Every structure is written in structure tokens, then in C-alpha cells.
Amino acid sequence: MRRFSADYLERTREGLWADTDALADFQLAERESVLDVGCGSGELTRVLAEACPGRVVGADRDHQLLAHLDLPVVRADAYSLPFPDDSFDLVVCQALLVNLPDPEAALREFTRVARESVAAVEPDNAAVRVESTVDAESRLAREARERYVAGVDTDVALGSRLDALLTEVGLRNVRVRRRDHEKRVAAPYSAADLEAAGRKARGDAIRSRRGEMTGSEADLDRLREAWREMGREVVDQVQAGSYERREVVPFYVAVGDVSDR
Numbered sequence: 073m074r075r076f077s078a079d080y081l082e083r084t085r086e087g088l089w090a091d092t093d094a095l096a097d098f099q100l101a102e103r104e105s106v107l108d109v110g111c112g113s114g115e116l117t118r119v120l121a122e123a124c125p126g127r128v129v130g131a132d133r134d135h136q137l138l139a140h141l142d143l144p145v146v147r148a149d150a151y152s153l154p155f156p157d158d159s160f161d162l163v164v165c166q167a168l169l170v171n172l173p174d175p176e177a178a179l180r181e182f183t184r185v186a187r188e189s190v191a192a193v194e195p196d197n198a199a200v201r202v203e204s205t206v207d208a209e210s211r212l213a214r215e216a217r218e219r220y221v222a223g224v225d226t227d228v229a230l231g232s233r234l235d236a237l238l239t240e241v242g243l244r245n246v247r248v249r250r251r252d253h254e255k256r257v258a259a260p261y262s263a264a265d266l267e268a269a270g271r272k273a274r275g276d277a278i279r280s281r282r283g284e285m286t287g288s289e290a291d292l293d294r295l296r297e298a299w300r301e302m303g304r305e306v307v308d309q310v311q312a313g314s315y316e317r318r319e320v321v322p323f324y325v326a327v328g329d330v331s332d333r
């Protein structure tokens with residue numbers, strides 16, 4: 073089971089909903105109740121609660137993450153929600169389906185619990201783009217991403233096929249928008265930027281995901297060594313104040329309506 077820290081979720085979601093245009097089809101101002109499944113530490117739940125005058129509830133199987141929310145929460149499994157049929161106007165998830173072996177089963181469960189609509193916000197991790205002042209960074213990020221997308225046991229690129237997924241489980245009138253989450257690093261660097269540079273120099277990303285990447289032991293040893301070398305160059309450029317990086321993660325936002333039962 074893949075686990076996430078509140079620190080990781082806060083860092084990776086920073087700025088994602090600084091612009092909420094892509095959430096327009098959620099029609100939050102008109103919903104009386106919203107359930108956010110796989111809410112983690114509540115990065116999206118808080119955004120929903122700000123725009124929705126009704127009841128917003130977070131659900132996750134990880135009780136440690138739920139402790140970070142200052143909203144009603146319930147510990148629950150996405151495949152088997154502890155609510156009767158038609159309990160919430162809108163059931164939402166963000167970056168949950170990419171982590172589930174059976175995303176269709178979870179969407180069917182959301183459809184059971186939703187009175188009006190079901191929505192999903194999911195990335196296409198195969199289409200992430202990285203530009204960097206360190207020459208090797210973009211190339212190595214692409215190699216690591218390709219090995220991960222091919223090796224991991226869930227579809228981490230499913231954002232781009234949300235339309236088909238929602239339609240497949242019987243949702244109607246599916247609307248899809250795209251929100252490109254752009255993250256930039258440049259001087260002056262934040263504490264988080266300095267930590268990220270240190271992680272690169274240690275090769276943490278390759279070590280922690282190694283079991284989920286395709287390739288022989290020798291391939292992955294070589295990738296980690298090249299990654300650490302790239303990381304040391306990042307640290308040098310950070311010290312000189314010249315390091316710059318831009319990453320774009322495409323998120324797809326899809327909403328479908330529940331058919332009359």
C-alpha cells in the first residue's frame with residue numbers, strides 16, 4: 073500500500089488551486105453536501121469547503137492524514153463507503169484513482185453514494201514536463217518517469233482518460249477541463265527548495281521508487297548514480313544562486329451526473 077506524508081501532499085499541491093477556474097463544473101455554490109474521498113491531509117477538501125456553503129466531509133483510509141483536517145472526516149475505504157445510497161450531492165476525489173488497482177470499482181461506489189454528480193481530479197503522470205538549468209535533469213526526470221509509469225501497478229497516467237472512465241461507469245453529461253499545475257524554482261530559494269536539492273543529491277526519488285520501476289538492477293544503479301551526480305550539480309547551482317527549474321503536471325478535472333435510479 074502506497075503511503076503519503078502530509079508534508080509531501082502539502083508540497084506537491086502548493087499553488088494547484090490558486091486558480092479554481094477548472095473546478096467550475098463542480099457547481100460548489102449550489103451543492104448542499106460534498107464528500108472528498110481519499111482526501112489525505114485535505115489539500116482539495118479545504119478548497120471545496122471555501123466555495124461550498126453546505127456540508128463538506130473528507131474521507132480517507134489513513135487516519136494520520138485525516139488528523140490534519142479541521143473539517144468533518146471519516147475513516148473509510150473508497151471501495152466501500154460507510155454511507156447509504158444518495159448521501160451526498162457531489163462525491164469527489166483528487167489523485168486517488170491513479171493510486172487504486174481498480175478505479176472503476178471506486179467510481180461505481182462514488183456513483184452509489186452521490187445524489188447528483190461524481191467528479192475526479194487526476195494527473196497524467198506520463199505527460200509531466202521538466203525544464204532545468206542543470207542539463208541532465210530533464211532527461212533523467214523523463215527516464216525515471218518512463219520507468220515508473222511502465223513499472224508501477226496502477227495507472228498513474230489515467231487523468232487523460234477520465235472522460236471514458238466516468239462514461240464507462242454510467243455517468244452522464246461528462247465535462248472535462250484541464251489544469252496545468254506549474255511549479256517554478258528560482259532564487260531566492262525556500263527551505264523546501266533547499267531540501268529538494270538535498271534529496272536529489274542523495275538520489276532519494278530513485279531509491280524510494282526503485283521497486284516500482286522497470287529495468288535491471290544495473291539499469292537502476294546507473295540511473296541513481298546519474299541522478300545523484302545531477303543532484304550535486306543542482307546543489308552547486310543553488311549555492312551560486314543560478315538554479316532554475318520549471319515543472320508542469322497536467323491535471324484533468326472531470327464531472328459526470330448520476331443517472332436517475
Ligand SMILES: C[S@@+](CC[C@H](N)C(=O)[O-])C[C@H]1O[C@@H](n2cnc3c(N)ncnc32)[C@H](O)[C@@H]1O
Pocket residue numbers: 076081085109110111112113114115116131132133134137148149150151165166167168171172
Ligand atoms: C496522492 S494522495 C491524494 C490526497 C489528496 N486527495 C490530495 O490530492 O492532496 C492519495 C490518498 O488516497 C488515500 N487512499 C489510497 N487508497 C485508498 C482507499 N482504498 N480508500 C481510501 N483512501 C485511499 C491515501 O491514503 C492518500 O491520502
